[in-house]
Amino acid sequence: MPRPLLTRIDHIGIACHDLDETVARYQRLFGLALASREVNEEQGVEEAMLTVTDPAAIPITRGGGSYLQLLRPLRADSPVGRFLTRRGEGIHHVGYGVLDVSQALSTLAGEGVRLVDSRPRHGSMGAAIAFLHPHDLSGVLTELVQAPVPVVAGPGA
Amino acid sequence: MPRPLLTRIDHIGIACHDLDETVARYQRLFGLALASREVNEEQGVEEAMLTVTDPAAIPITRGGGSYLQLLRPLRADSPVGRFLTRRGEGIHHVGYGVLDVSQALSTLAGEGVRLVDSRPRHGSMGAAIAFLHPHDLSGVLTELVQAPVPVVAGPGA
Numbered sequence: 596m597p598r599p600l601l602t603r604i605d606h607i608g609i610a611c612h613d614l615d616e617t618v619a620r621y622q623r624l625f626g627l628a629l630a631s632r633e634v635n636e637e638q639g640v641e642e643a644m645l646t647v648t649d650p651a652a653i654p655i656t657r658g659g660g661s662y663l664q665l666l667r668p669l670r671a672d673s674p675v676g677r678f679l680t681r682r683g684e685g686i687h688h689v690g691y692g693v694l695d696v697s698q699a700l701s702t703l704a705g706e707g708v709r710l711v712d713s714r715p716r717h718g719s720m721g722a723a724i725a726f727l728h729p730h731d732l733s734g735v736l737t738e739l740v741q742a743p744v745p746v747v748a749g750p751g752a
Numbered sequence: 753m754p755r756p757l758l759t760r761i762d763h764i765g766i767a768c769h770d771l772d773e774t775v776a777r778y779q780r781l782f783g784l785a786l787a788s789r790e791v792n793e794e795q796g797v798e799e800a801m802l803t804v805t806d807p808a809a810i811p812i813t814r815g816g817g818s819y820l821q822l823l824r825p826l827r828a829d830s831p832v833g834r835f836l837t838r839r840g841e842g843i844h845h846v847g848y849g850v851l852d853v854s855q856a857l858s859t860l861a862g863e864g865v866r867l868v869d870s871r872p873r874h875g876s877m878g879a880a881i882a883f884l885h886p887h888d889l890s891g892v893l894t895e896l897v898q899a900p901v902p903v904v905a906g907p908g909a
Binding site for chain 2: 598599600601602603604606607609610611617620621623624625626627628646647648661665682683684685686689691703706708729731732733734735
């Protein structure tokens with residue numbers, strides 16, 4: 596496994612009540628571009644990704660850009676919904692870039708880290724992601740993010 | 753003011769009880785190098801910076817690298833001490849890179865954002881930093897970080 600395991604801070608996930616208002620406010624204050632907006636039914640969230648560092652500014656070996664992820668729960672009994680009820684708005688998790696999420700999970704499980712996801716699943720913007728349990732990481736819900744391979748349009752595309 | 757205001761995610765600040773143990777655990781699990789360890793009496797913390805993305809891998813226009821910052825309070829009545837008492841270990845704040853922290857503060861104050869620091873002060877590894885109040889940022893204590901200008905040793909150095 597290549598060391599270090601983490602290549603970059605992929606995103607900060609911030610839980611909020613009103614996604615439209617929060618996206619507009621963060622865009623107005625910081626001038627950030629909207630990279631994507633999608634619903635993830637499996638995770639029970641509607642989310643927006645605002646670009647902090649464009650992937651084009653980052654060497655390809657680092658595997659992607661950096662984002663601010665704004666999260667609104669679809670249901671009160673979802674993980675983000677329960678977080679909002681318990682703590683109010685704030686940072687819900689951090690996502691780090693890895694080059695190979697399956698390999699990283701296997702390495703970390705071997706080190707005794709408790710996994711929320713034992714296999715990768717679908718994350719934002721086509722990434723393969725997996726969550727690690729906060730218990731072994733100083734209370735920090737931690738996501739590993741393998742960005743999709745960039746599609747380069749060929750001459751026939 | 754250049755837009756976007758933020759150039760990168762500079763660091764995630766994680767509050768912990770035992771700094772030695774936490775540094776060792778994060779280094780062992782993720783293979784991260786220790787970039788600095790220092791005491792900031794003014795902020796009431798002892799802290800360690802672990803490199804996630806080396807500044808050398810980032811274009812100079814982005815102004816620096818990305819780090820995981822581990823924070824141990826020097827006193828129970830410091831901001832990080834109170835955070836630990838109230839919430840336990842976890843993410844205390846996020847720091848974003850800016851190219852000019854004074855200019856960014858002035859822009860954000862003009863937008864009505866409440867400032868914790870109306871003027872920059874000394875942060876980790878020689879940076880000029882300032883905190884923004886979480887109230888206007890969805891409960892997220894937000895730090896602006898202007899990395900120091902890299903010192904290039906001349907032939908006479």
